[in-house]
Amino acid sequence: MVIDSAMIWEWVIKSVAILIFCTAGFAYTTLYERKVLARMQVRWGPNRAGPRGILQPVADGIKLIFKEELIPAKADKLIFVIAPVITVIPALIITGVVPWGPDITIGGRTIHLYLANINVAVLYIMSITSISVYGITLAGWSSNNKYATLGGLRSTAQMISYELALGLAFVGPILLAGSMSLQDIVAAQAKSVPFILLQPLGAVIYMIAVIAEVNRAPFDMPEAEQELTAGYHTEYSGMKFALFFMAEYIKMIAVSTIGATLFLGGYLGPFLNVAPWLGPVYLIGKVAILLYGLIWLRATLPRIRYDRLMAFGWKVLFPLALLNVVLTAAGITLFGGK
């Protein structure tokens, strides 16, 4: 592969596009969530800033910038400051391996609509997920606050436990596509059907495990306010709190994007060969559907008790995920895969 300056510019532009998509997506996912929750509770939701409230995220951002930042006197200052950063970075970089459309040609130059096509993309996602627990653990510990520490430790235990089921849920699509590259997985779905039809159990396990990974209701144990006030971010305020908030929503977008790619066919949809630019539109549409599901669950289900959450992860979800792998492998051997 020859690396010329045009290629480097292409990478830079794509990276910036992903970052903008994630951060703008974060802003509007908060509004989306508030609107959907409001409609489910028969309210209007935010509707004062701008027409139908579309400027609400901007107003929230400005408010958070001007909030006072507090650092507890006995906190470990260095770790206290970098913990929110460590939390956000994995969330921002995890979608780098996701393809968001077929190749397009602009001015005689073929442009791949993905940042990186690596043959271990799924493993990359796993390793970034496993790194992302650090931010929360360190935030809890460095605050020098028992509620924060307990919240941080709880969320770490939860994330480690559900990572196993998550990793096993990835195995189904990998086996069906015969590759760990997300491009190949999407291409395999183009030849057959979206993998949710072949992997219904895998898709359900994936969605449950990622809710635990991103600490969302009904698995938002680290923030169980009756027991732990606000968990690991109890002591955070202003923009540092905003970074945790941002990480949660960007992770929601990221897991929805990866889920859409693995199980819903990614950017695939009708008329893609006449209009390749529809690829990103389909992908964003599928992401919006999955995000709606996450918000719906938050509006519907109460929080699960912590010991039940761990028991569910280890005694129900993990064996089911193993069973799914065995069944998928047996099915491919008997009926032929790929």
Place this chain on the structure above:
Amino acid sequence: MPVITLQLVIFITVAALAIASALGMLFSRNTVYSALLLVFNFTTVAFLYFMMGAPFIGLAQITVYAGAIMVLFLFVIMLLGTEQIARIEQLSAQSVAAVLLGLVIITEAVVVFLLRNPTSLVVTSGGDVVSVNEIGGLLYSQYLLPFEITSFILLVAVVGAIILTKQEKPAGKAVEGEVKK
């Protein structure tokens, strides 16, 4: 004199960071910082694997060591509240042995480096030297017996950890989870 390429510059930077973080890990008096520097060290070593065209090993390094094992170290440090190490070393005999063994390893490395055959160390191409399919194929054919023995040892360790922690029921669950990982 080797030509200074971009790859060499990146290698030297990453290697320097790896050595610096390893030294920092050794000399830090705060165990949380030590653990974090070790995580950083694992990540830089993973970068070296990436540069050698072995992304699978690099990512496995991050997932297993940086992502799983070191989280457990942090867990223990934070739960036991042993962030600060005492100034006086209690393991004086061990530290002498450690210095001696360290010298042996360094001498060994230097000897191997000086006596190496330069052509045998050249990486064949910049692409994937070790692909996932090849690793999987080798594990389940040529190295099937060691692979099965390893999995058996891990199973024994898991069962052992569960039995050891069985008495204390509430705390037992977390430990069981950690060891399986």
